[in-house]
Amino acid sequence: MRNLILNTDSYKTSHFQQYPANTRFISSYIESRGGVYPSTVFFGLQAFIKEYLSRPITTADIDEADAVCQAHGVPFNRSGWEYIRDVYQGYLPLEIEAAPEGAEIPTGNVLAQVRNTDPNCAWLTSYVETALLRAVWYPTTVATVSRACRDIIEGFMNDTCDTLDGLPFKLHDFGARGASSEESSALGGMGHLLSFRGTDNLSAIMAARRYYGADMAGFSIPAAEHSTITSWGRDGEAAAYANMLEQFGGEGRTVAVVSDSYDLWNAIDNIWGCELKDRVQTSGGTLVIRPDSGVPEEIVPETIERLMARFGYSINGKGYRVLPDCIRVIQGDGVNADSIRAILTAMKERGQSADNIAFGMGAELLQKVNRDTQRFAMKASAIQIGDTWQDVYKDPITDPGKRSKRGRLALIQDEGSYITVRADALDGRANQLVTVYRNGDLLNRTDWDSVCQ
Template sequence: MSIYKSNIILNADSYKASHFLQYPPNTAQVSSYIEARGGKFKDAVFFGLQMFIKEYLTKPISSADVDEAQAIFEAHGVPFNEEGWRYIVEKYNGYLPIEIQAVPEGTVMPVKNAMVQVINTDPKCAWLTSYVETALLRAVWYPTTVATVSWNCRQVIACYMEETAESVEGLPFKLHDFGARGATTEEAAAVGGAAHLVNFMGSDTISGIMAARRYYGAEMAGFSIPAAEHSTITSWGRDNEAAAYANMLEKFGGPGKIVAVVSDSYDLWNAIDNIWGEELKDKVENSGGTLVVRPDSGDPVAIVTETIERLMKKFGYEVNSKGYRVLPSYIRVIQGDGVAQQSIEAILETMKQRKQSADNIAFGMGGELLQKINRDTMKFAMKASAAKVNGLWMDVYKDPITDQGKRSKKGRLAVIKGASGEVKTIREQDLGKRENMLVPVFKNGEILKEYSFEHVRERAAAGAIVNKQEEESAA
């Protein structure tokens, strides 16, 4: 997944290099945790740690890596813990002497709870716990945030399908990942693309499909269909727009097949009313497959609802048992421009008001899915909560009077489900016989627990059911 030779020693903020000199004398262990402290969503879908562990922590550092890091940090102007890193190479064959605990991937849990807990396993490496913060936090916050965005979109779409469609059978294909080209790097596309696939099965981000395959054993986590882009339509010339569309039907249409055709290159309304709805109408109706018309410009709410209305005028519709209009099965719409959770909800609400079923539409989401998020979207942080100094454990925490939202947790932690099913973070010493949701997943170079993509998806889906029940109870 890395685009260059990785050296975990250099996968850190510069100031981390000097921290080995800053801890109290005789500090033997430091324990830290990762949580989403709040932000945009009340629940988080934990995902992505396994990718990082497999890609970065199962590959040992070498003497050459230490040499490289020493040269870089010395030239960079900060101290370097050469002795500590060479000790890891010699004593642990280059594998990091840390233990990582985490809740099961796919778990849907309220924010402000520990998702991950890290501790050094060798008293000579107390500095190592916080050293890995930069890489580890990034490995958690990004895929978890993408999975959470996608999961919340799924809840919105599911709600409108339950209200206006005969069933939610098509839900896994209602939000397609269009985000590959907008991601900052191929690795981001891979990590974020896999995170979206936790909730849906439609994606054009091959990197995400490969990440789900390589790191979670998913033989094929996502699917796509032949689809036109503007260049493949406009290269025929404006006068041959109908021929370009006909070519799409001829090359990719047929019984059981689905083909998407972008239709706004020139005049969307002419494309619907005259080309699809008149000139090519017989081909569309008799292909045996499904044509998906894609408008790609203008106000999403107005354009989608008008597109569906015009298609219904030309191709007709049925009224389902819930009183909402549905296009014939051979024609549908996908909206891939300006799609975000808010616009999805606005489109579906307007469709509902116009008695258009959610069955008529699917969505493609790009920048809003993989790019327009950051660490503060869910206020992620990794903080030290306990340290063993002079043989005694002590609480480590921050409590700034200028921002109570940044108050951190104290002690070694455990995560439990309470009597009524609520998730809570408690001190590990108070766990008793209750089950700790924080499960050891990595220790000293060894993967202790591995999750399949199927099980990750099952947990995320189960979390949606619980969330819905809680909302219904509250109402």
């Protein structure tokens, strides 16, 4: 699966024969045309450049692609790929410009722009659409979902908490096992880490190190799962919990324990809140109780209420109740942007601070998104035929929302927001699109700290 020539749609292989005679350059752009969220957090392009565009194509790649295309029934531009191999040592003669990674940009704006740098390779610009668009839309969409969740949580924390100190750890990535592939887990998991620091996604940690130079992009804690608790048997439930405290408790330490393998209310009222109460209170650390079933907006407030009945609470400066530092709750079942809002609303109505809760999000974070979540598209917008540049666009009367942009594009900042303009209409304004790739070279590298600002 490492052959870049075959990292495309089948019909793309025939497009080199479809452009007007004497076509020299084609320019295309990527945008989010709209969707669920009014803005997108642009992210992931540097990872794609490092992983895919920094490796040259080889004769073996050309031979394989030639054989596959012949058997598949589509044309193959062998001479074009051999030209790239011979003249550019196998690196793609393209220039890619992009918005700053990590920037939150309103939908309807150009996020990246690509054109060929060699007039003999005009067909290459659109050839890379499949790989390039996929590389951008997925991590950008996950980053956007995560940022939207952060905005929801931050709003409730502003209302019910004294500080926002705990915000970076309020949403934990539980999605690795539900992702479609290890690469998806890594790319989407990195997108989440632009807004939060909690994750159980080691693939994302390694990708952030490899592609953006992060020393450590996220953190986790020891935590139980149902198998480690139920392996003690129903009669050994209290012993299983005690073992978690013995193994992982202590001064300044945090441990999470799923507590509804049998009866959540019994676990809270009689085991944690009675039999093991003194150990929890005197450990010097924090025990995080995890419910894992039921209707979240009902279970979470009731869980907190029962814990307060056993462990007490304080009233913060906003007038909301907060559990003591030794005990907290994490909800990891049925979590999405809507349920986060519903849970926090139910808690607020009962006078409970958002300080009491953290969330874990799985498939809703990494898997339940698609290209149409933010209506991503890559379209050609300009072509040079001979010595003349002209606009390229689509304008379907059946769907004005699919009307594409025209000409070479630029992205400017105006009154704190981003606006797309034609490149020939910049009039001295700074173009926020910067060249990040040209002919095999990664330019204007960005590091993890810059992306997370």
